[in-house]
Amino acid sequence: RGQRIKFIYALPNFQNPTGRSMSLARRRRLVELASQSGIPIVEDDPYGELRFEGQHLPTLKSLDTDGLVIYLGTFSKILAPGFRLGWIVAGQEAMEALLHGKQPSDLHTGMAQQMATYEVARDGFVDTHVERIKAFYKERRDVMLQAIEEHFPPEAHYTRPGGGLFVWAELERHIDTRELLLDAIQDKVAFVPGQGFHPDRSGTNTMRLNFSNVPPDQLREGIRRLGHAIQRRMARSEPLDRSVSI
Structure with missing residues (x-):
């Protein structure tokens, strides 16, 4: 202003x-x-x-x-x-x-x-090459989305891009994806925490996933491992307002 x-x-x-x-x-x-x-x-x-x-x-x-x-x-x-x-x-x-x-x-x-x-x-090689890599990327996007649906918790939200290289995922607010990354690295899986894309440093529960350079089998396994890491992190960091008095 x-x-x-x-x-x-x-x-x-x-x-x-x-x-x-x-x-x-x-x-x-x-x-x-x-x-x-x-x-x-x-x-x-x-x-x-x-x-x-x-x-x-x-x-x-x-x-x-x-x-x-x-x-x-x-x-x-x-x-x-x-x-x-x-x-x-x-x-x-x-x-x-x-x-x-x-x-x-x-x-x-x-x-x-x-x-x-x-x-x-x-x-004309570039035009032919683009059509070929588009087919590769579509297959890998489909594999990633299917694996996310299978292994991520139902509370997760994610984009379904019609092109490009990236899927954006948002977890529950109490999950810090910077901490989640440390867990995932132990399972030899990496992603980009979303906070760095926010000028106000918000988005601590978001992440960017790239499907372009990983073969389908590795994508499936990587998302499976990441899903398990998310579940473990959720179990350790349940929000206080979910506690139940007995």
């Missing part, structure tokens, strides 16, 4: 960490608000190509008629994680400012990875 908003940062498709997507109505409303206020939007879309369920929704950039949206894409999620190579779609004024900021930081992006990406993109 009392400060000028410089830009709006938005991740409309399969947002990290929740895996949720912005509806078409909300996309249109956000672009409308930006137009009314003259505030630019930085649209970060690393997961938009990884939709394996439902219909593709238009980018904020495609809804923008005022040149206020700066669109960011990346090859790291659709080609190779080690290729930290992306692209920007923006107006000339924004591009010039971005170039002035980039050149002093790294001079230019490495030519070898640019040339390699160009070669595999121009012959």
